[in-house]
Amino acid sequence: MINVLLISFLLLGIGVAIALVRDVIKHKDALEKNSWGKTGVIGFVGNFFDTLGIGSFAIETALLKFTKQSEDRLIPGTLNVANAIPTIAEALIFITIVEVEPITLLLMIIASGAGAILGAGIVAKLPERKIRLTMGIALLITAGFMFASKMEWIQGGGIDSGLEGNALIFAVAVNFILGALMTAGIGLYAPCMALVFALGMSPKVAFPIMMGSCAFLMPIASFRFIKEGAYNRRASLATALAGTIGVLIAAFIVKSLPLDMLRWVVIGVVIYTSVTMLRAAYFPKKA
Secondary structure (H helix, E strand, C coil): CHHHHHHHHHHHHHHHHHHHHHHHHHCHHHCCCCCHHHHHHHHHHHHHHHHCCCCCHHHHHHHHHHCCCCCHHHHHHHHHHHHHHHHHHHHHHHHHHCCCCHHHHHHHHHHHHHHHHHHHHHHCCCCHHHHHHHHHHHHHHHHHHHHHHHCCCCCCCCCECCCCHHHHHHHHHHHHHHHHHHCCCCCCHHHHHHHHHHCCECHHHHHHHHHHHHHHHHHHHHHHHHHHCCCCHHHHHHHHHHHHHHHHHHHHHHCCCCCHHHHHHHHHHHHHHHHHHHHHHHCCCCC
16 A cells, blocks of 8 residues: 555656746746746755655745735745656655554545645635735744744644544544645645644654645646746745655765754744735735
8 A cells, every 4th residue: 555655646647847947948038037056946845845844835935925026916926836756756765764654644645636626726716905904814823833833832642653532533634635625825834733742643643644635735736826827936846856866865875963052943933924924915016
């Protein structure tokens, strides 16, 4: 079952790569004017720390916003398309090296993908003001989870590698919701990790579950965003390439870093970006 899952991820990755490259070539004369270099660095940094467990969406949203590398309305689609391939690389690595009960892993991954189908169809058609409102609220929620985790308010964690019965049903339902919210820019890592802890599974199990969930839902969402043209093509291609390199370096060379201070910095940046998004939604002329 795990081998079938890994092969599925590879096929999804190839599919996203083909769709992205074709779309970039098709629109090569109308590509966005943002910088290849800046968006590549953003992708590298975001996915480097994503592999170490911090998450990439909040970091990349802040950097894209601060460096003015994407229109706000295109950020949700860009995050999903740009990070699909690097996240698949993460999932292949962590599902291979961390033992997790196959049924739990498979059902939670499928649930997240089903949620993404629902979410991407809605988000891809939202006007810019609603995108700003959604992302502003999303970032506040993300910062809340990060702060709660940092303060150790989210208690739990055990030694189980899987779930059964009502606990499994609950986990699948929550991951469906998280999959839908992921397409709007709410990172799945922090709430999924909190879910794993709360249900008594081993903290290590959170990595293959959350990375596998994202590796499945992001390509599904990406196909819809690419079809609708609701993403930044140049930023997505640069991030996908540089981000994959960031994943490999973090996973096989760096492996771990003292991240306590960085987490506080990220929380502060995420809150500031959230306020900026909400201000732009309510006062567009001042923004």
